[in-house]
Amino acid sequence: MKVEVITSSWDVVRTVVSAEGIGTMLFHRLFILDPTLLSFFKFSTSFDFHSLSKDFAAPNRDLFESEGFLNHARIVVGAIDMLVKNLRDLGKCLEILTELGERHKEYGITIPNYDALGVALINTLKAGLGDQFGGKEEESWTWLWGIIKATMTKMY
Numbered sequence: 001m002k003v004e005v006i007t008s009s010w011d012v013v014r015t016v017v018s019a020e021g022i023g024t025m026l027f028h029r030l031f032i033l034d035p036t037l038l039s040f041f042k043f044s045t046s047f048d049f050h051s052l053s054k055d056f057a058a059p060n061r062d063l064f065e066s067e068g069f070l071n072h073a074r075i076v077v078g079a080i081d082m083l084v085k086n087l088r089d090l091g092k093c094l095e096i097l098t099e100l101g102e103r104h105k106e107y108g109i110t111i112p113n114y115d116a117l118g119v120a121l122i123n124t125l126k127a128g129l130g131d132q133f134g135g136k137e138e139e140s141w142t143w144l145w146g147i148i149k150a151t152m153t154k155m156y
């Protein structure tokens, strides 16, 4: 049941929004929740986080259209694509996520940072799907986020 709900809602979002668009929605929401996270990224070195736009319809072009940001956005959305395609057999994905989690620990990413990204993900899906994002979508994506977070932080 969760697998079908996640797959069909992700298909809808991926049809209407590009990978870069989803990445922008996701990381804009994350940076609003915690602007200090910007300082972790190489692409944000010349960006003053006090000037982060609070308007999701008008993300800062210098940040969100930079090649560094777009590359990272494509990678993260690609990782979610990979998980959604392999929901029935997550074995190999979990190995990849574990290695990714080890590197993120080295980057200095903490468990509360993952919680913030989980909130940003749900808010992104709500914004992308509108009325099509209901209780069962929220429950299913919260379940998947729980797996991602637990796997990426199991070495903490």
Ligand code: HEM
Pocket: 037, 040, 041, 042, 043, 072, 075, 076, 079, 080, 100, 103, 104, 107, 109, 113, 114, 116, 117, 148
């Ligand atoms: C709050 C949570 C997260 C933060 C703050 C974060 C931050 C970062 C940072 C700082 C980098 C290095 C990029 C650079 O040098 O500019 C990175 C790389 C990367 N992130 Fe994240 N990340 C988070 C969660 C995730 C999640 C959930 C995924 C995928 C499921 C992911 C996938 C990647 C990938 C694939 C890379 C490329 C480099 C590598 O493989 O280590 N990240 N992230």
